[in-house]
Amino acid sequence: MALSGIQIYKLLPQTNCKDCGFPTCLAFAMKLAAKQVELAACPHVSEESKSKLAESAAPPIRLVSIKSDGYEAKSGNEVVLFRHEKTFYHKPGLFIQVKDNQSADEIKTKITPVDEYQVNYVGIDLTMDGFAVKSTSGDPATFANAINTVRQVSQRPLILMSSNPSVISAGLQAIDGETPLIHAADRENWEAMADLAKQHKCPLVVTGDTLDELAELTEKIKAKGVEDLVLDPAGRNFNDSLIKLTQIRRLALKKNFRPLGFPVMTIPGNAEDPAFEAMLAVQSIAKYAGFIVLDTFTPEMAYPLLVLRQNIYTDPQKPIQVQPGLYEINNPGEQDPVLVTTNFSITYFSVANEVEASGLPAWLLVTDAEGMSVLTAWAAGKFDAERIAKSVKGFNVEEKISQKRVVLPGHVAVLSGELEEELPGWDIRVGPREAVDIPSFMKQTL
């Protein structure tokens, strides 16, 4: 939790020596509280105060990062419980699990499509983040082999899963130089796991059945010098998992409770039922997980999960905009109508969806209205005859069609006169107000 200026002042030498460039220590403290200067500007501050101030400046949820050659998955630094309060920052990583008792062929068959998977959503290519290799054999050499097999196919970041430190050690050696995530330290093995994490400079997952146990373990492990931790609260069902993740997030943000100020991992893959797994993954995405381990990979499950993650982690203050342009729906030809709308994503989707569902071909002219809906943009002067005419010309609509006709959204019927002046020789039609009425309008009127 950030300290106030007065609290910071108490930690300063209080000599008003002006060496920092400010007239008094209090003035300097106020600037520090406002994060407008660095503490280093004070040459006299004690080591003890330095560490206290550094701690208070640390984010309530530590940022933890897993790296491999060319890839990174990170989680943490979240500041709110509800996305509308600000935004969620770091999208949770989606990892697919393989087991070391699977044959090399089985492992390759499972991970190849995951590694290659890419799906386009509103112009963004979405991919999975990496793999969790789990030791079911308990044998260090088998584990290292499985990891090598994964690395023959994919370079994406890894989570190494075993409760046996010698198995983890073999895995870490197999990918020396990378920064995988180790899963997991528990009350039995934590010392050896902490040593490995420290030696290989890797983040470490801490697991326990209760928050008490987790908090105790993270304190002990931090005392050994390992700071990059992730929590696995081992949720036993939807309810248990949701409550624990909520409590951890609340403790970190509202109480600045350092022992639980870390990103959280969930393992929906343990559900052993793909339908449950997908629903648990949804809960994890919406409610506070930072790393999510799945057992099942199918495109039809990965696609909605990746899209949901994108949606939940959209900044509510910056709505997704669609690239302005001339969009083709149902393979339009030169006789087909040109429908005008704005580049607010929801507006675009509502319109595109209805036209698409109608089965009728059309050109959709998405005008740059600075990401606002039709009425809002019109009221703000961002969607007027001039802008519409500009996009008709700018996107070379005329070259695509034989009949010079555009359809305006019903809400801006008032623009039709001006648009006729801007676009002489064009037939300006007024469509329905609501997207849902577009199909019948197209069938009956166009």
Add this chain to the structure above:
Amino acid sequence: MPVEIPKDQWAGTVRLITLGATEADGGTRAHTVTVGGQKTLPFMNFEAESPNPPVLALEIKDRRPDDWSPLLLETWSEVINDPARWAEAAETAGADLIQLSLSLTNKDGEPNSPDSAVATVQSVLKATGLPLIVIGPGQAEADNNLLVPIAEATKGERLVLGICEDKNYRTIVATAMANGHLVTARTPMDVNLAKQLNILISDMGMPLDCILMDPTTGALGYGIEYGYSAMERLRLAALQGDSMTQFPMIVTPGFEAWKTKEAKVGDGVPESWGDWLNRAIHWETLTSMTLLEAGADILVLRHPESLKRLEAAIADLTTHPAVA
């Protein structure tokens, strides 16, 4: 290390609303369904009571739908030609409620008549003992023409009638009030608009335990983040004590998900979308799951497999396992 778990204390409670009336209360339903009553955020049962788990409705139409995905038509098979049999099948599939959505036109393309709509509602009420939601075709004039005679013919059943929107709510609210029914009030993904419509409806004298609100959600990939946040904000406002937001939320993930291209279309889509049927069911199920986390009380679905999955998830979400 003992961790002190902070517990949120809320001033407000979501209103308890009972759908359907049994014979003892002037209706014909076999049993009623009650939603609401939460004193905390969704499923936070460690800090306060949430007496009623979310419930699941299946949507049926008064005739074979023109615009539903072929996957849904195939699943329900021939019962879609007979709303009474469809309602029976939906009850057998495990629905807590039935939503009957009326069409604008009959199968011959003529406007749906009040007589025929009343007969359909009565046949559905006879076929199932579940509480019923009746939704008009979505055009003000048609909605009012059909819903008024339905409300009168089913007096005392505590049906949910809809949809009330800011441009058309007076007639529906008036007939619901006169005939002992409930209404659902829909607004487009906005806390203030939702609140405003609730105020307008209650200003007409509608009892507050007869209003459900539909904040409109969008589907996964189609604006769900707006609906999700509007729902979270509405529920937070309700718990903070804002009376005009303390209504249970009804949402329509079946309608939203099944109109997306992902659910509706099987051919000519990217390979990365995967298997059509599984994708469509995921779209409906995962949209629903997201809305449950945001505080949905009634989810209106279309596919029986989605219903089955969500039933299991809700059971799990409302049961806190003892610590081992």
